[in-house]
Amino acid sequence: MGLGVLNPKHDEHVPGTSFVLDDASRPDRSISIDTRLKYDRSGKVPVILVPQPSDDPNDPLNWPLWRRDIILSILSIVSVIASALSPLLAANTLTLSLYFERDFTQMALLTGYHLLGVGVAGFFFVASARVWGKRHLFLLGTVLIIISSAWGGASGHSYKSLLWARVVQGIGLAPFEALVNAAVGDLYFVHERGKRMALTNMALFGGAFFTPILVGKITHTLGWQWSFYFIAIFMGGLLPFVFFFVPETAFHRAEHLNTDFTGEGHLKGKSHLEPAWEMSHPEKAAKQGSPNGSMPTSFDKHQNDPELRNLNSQRPAPAKVSYARSLLPFNGRKTDDNFFKLVLRPFPLFFHPAIFWACLIQGTMIGWTVFIGVVLAAIYLGPPLFFNEVTTGYMYTGAFVGAVLGFLLAGFLADWSTNFMIRKNKGVYEPEFRIVLVVAQLVTGCIGLYGFGITSNNLPQYGWFLPDFFFAWEVMGMVIGAVASALYIVDAHREIAVEAFTCLLIFKNIFSFGLTWSAYDWLVQAGVLKTFMVIASLQVVICCLSIPMYIFGKRNRSFMQHHDLLKLTHLW
Numbered sequence: 001m002g003l004g005v006l007n008p009k010h011d012e013h014v015p016g017t018s019f020v021l022d023d024a025s026r027p028d029r030s031i032s033i034d035t036r037l038k039y040d041r042s043g044k045v046p047v048i049l050v051p052q053p054s055d056d057p058n059d060p061l062n063w064p065l066w067r068r069d070i071i072l073s074i075l076s077i078v079s080v081i082a083s084a085l086s087p088l089l090a091a092n093t094l095t096l097s098l099y100f101e102r103d104f105t106q107m108a109l110l111t112g113y114h115l116l117g118v119g120v121a122g123f124f125f126v127a128s129a130r131v132w133g134k135r136h137l138f139l140l141g142t143v144l145i146i147i148s149s150a151w152g153g154a155s156g157h158s159y160k161s162l163l164w165a166r167v168v169q170g171i172g173l174a175p176f177e178a179l180v181n182a183a184v185g186d187l188y189f190v191h192e193r194g195k196r197m198a199l200t201n202m203a204l205f206g207g208a209f210f211t212p213i214l215v216g217k218i219t220h221t222l223g224w225q226w227s228f229y230f231i232a233i234f235m236g237g238l239l240p241f242v243f244f245f246v247p248e249t250a251f252h253r254a255e256h257l258n259t260d261f262t263g264e265g266h267l268k269g270k271s272h273l274e275p276a277w278e279m280s281h282p283e284k285a286a287k288q289g290s291p292n293g294s295m296p297t298s299f300d301k302h303q304n305d306p307e308l309r310n311l312n313s314q315r316p317a318p319a320k321v322s323y324a325r326s327l328l329p330f331n332g333r334k335t336d337d338n339f340f341k342l343v344l345r346p347f348p349l350f351f352h353p354a355i356f357w358a359c360l361i362q363g364t365m366i367g368w369t370v371f372i373g374v375v376l377a378a379i380y381l382g383p384p385l386f387f388n389e390v391t392t393g394y395m396y397t398g399a400f401v402g403a404v405l406g407f408l409l410a411g412f413l414a415d416w417s418t419n420f421m422i423r424k425n426k427g428v429y430e431p432e433f434r435i436v437l438v439v440a441q442l443v444t445g446c447i448g449l450y451g452f453g454i455t456s457n458n459l460p461q462y463g464w465f466l467p468d469f470f471f472a473w474e475v476m477g478m479v480i481g482a483v484a485s486a487l488y489i490v491d492a493h494r495e496i497a498v499e500a501f502t503c504l505l506i507f508k509n510i511f512s513f514g515l516t517w518s519a520y521d522w523l524v525q526a527g528v529l530k531t532f533m534v535i536a537s538l539q540v541v542i543c544c545l546s547i548p549m550y551i552f553g554k555r556n557r558s559f560m561q562h563h564d565l566l567k568l569t570h571l572w
Helices: 065-083 090-100 104-132 135-153 159-187 190-221 225-245 275-280 282-287 306-312 339-344 353-381 389-394 396-424 431-456 465-492 494-544 546-562
Strands: none
Touching: 065 135, 065 159, 065 190, 065 225, 090 104, 090 190, 090 353, 090 389, 104 135, 104 159, 104 339, 104 353, 104 494, 135 159, 135 225, 159 190, 159 465, 159 494, 190 225, 190 389, 190 396, 190 465, 353 389, 353 431, 353 465, 353 494, 353 546, 389 396, 396 431, 396 465, 431 465, 431 494, 431 546, 465 494, 465 546, 494 546
């Protein structure tokens, strides 16, 4: 058992578990650095690169860090604009209700069907990413957002036209919601992902909360149509950056290099004894030690393997793809799997305990945030505050501050807590260490939900500041939970990370879509206080599910390794 994470009953390597540090945390200090493994030597302690990069110059893990960071920065900036689409109408509920002569529920459905478009498109886009990579989808999403935003602004008094424009906006948003986090797994090693994953989640969620602050003022000054036109203009300006500076990040790496799946000694389907196993079973490894008494690495024990000698022999490096060719939307198939089978893959994964846990941790908090956004105008429309679209938009200042603070806190805790626990666990990394972040989500998010409900129920006493203050706490918890769940999926189940993120995408958007149908009815029937007390208490229960997930997560990974849902359903 490593820090409360239960090992499987049988000695085996479990995908996701890896040996990260080479320092005094090893039980035998006489072990030298294995020259057949690649390390990050930028710090005082060499860190084994997980996964191991290939010798192919086209492997994204071989690109300079500054180039990878530029790619991720561009995707993050585009994601900020793209994620602004979901709450684009949050501050305009009253204005649009009067403009189209529709009730508040129909105005909420402009957001609800948009979210449904994101969820449905995710099925097809993620399957396409598996087959042809991610670049063409980032380009397609950018173009669709430009077209649909111009369409929405020009929809006039046609509610149906605006509704369909919102659906297409959701389709354009889908590649960024589904694939940007997965791209972090393409571009970075395990020890580099924490802050970057926090950045991408900040981009996907932080931009969403800054938008209503501007939209309310834009609507009041220029008209609601310009909130759509500005999206089209900014995305049009970013399209060249995506086209020229964001190459394909998907790369088919040899199986033995994916050491987070198979361990350092896995070669062509043969699972060898590895450092992570040795760290957990030093007494057994010592019995199989080398003559000098030092503990052998997996490579040492199989140094006479002809396959391994062939692996280490000199081979001509593959040719680097030219810059002109890298601009093509497609650069070949990444898999021979059937496209329609890939479309169906996410369905059985909802029965995967880790993925279902991630859906709950991330999706419910996002749903509650959408719920607050939908009902915000209704709560503050009447006495004593009489908010209009401008002041309603300003209420998102707290949410934006909460998103920024959540990003900073998650970025710090994700790396610090994981590195601390790795050292406590003698250099062995378990993906369950990422779940510890949910403690911060429980504290911040649930304080926010309880506090928002209590203060919004009595506006004459508390005014607007305290509800906005607790809205910030709720959003902070949402961002932290999103980072925790995304990191756990990438680190524990990276081989199905794309499908897993599709499940998250589908769950959170369909869950949020359902809330837009019921939001106003709940407030009318149960009142603000009771509604939010139920929501907050439910979120406490959901966060507590992280306890068994942390304890049994490794056993679950082992079980799923032998009972692969996709193989059992003939979808892999």
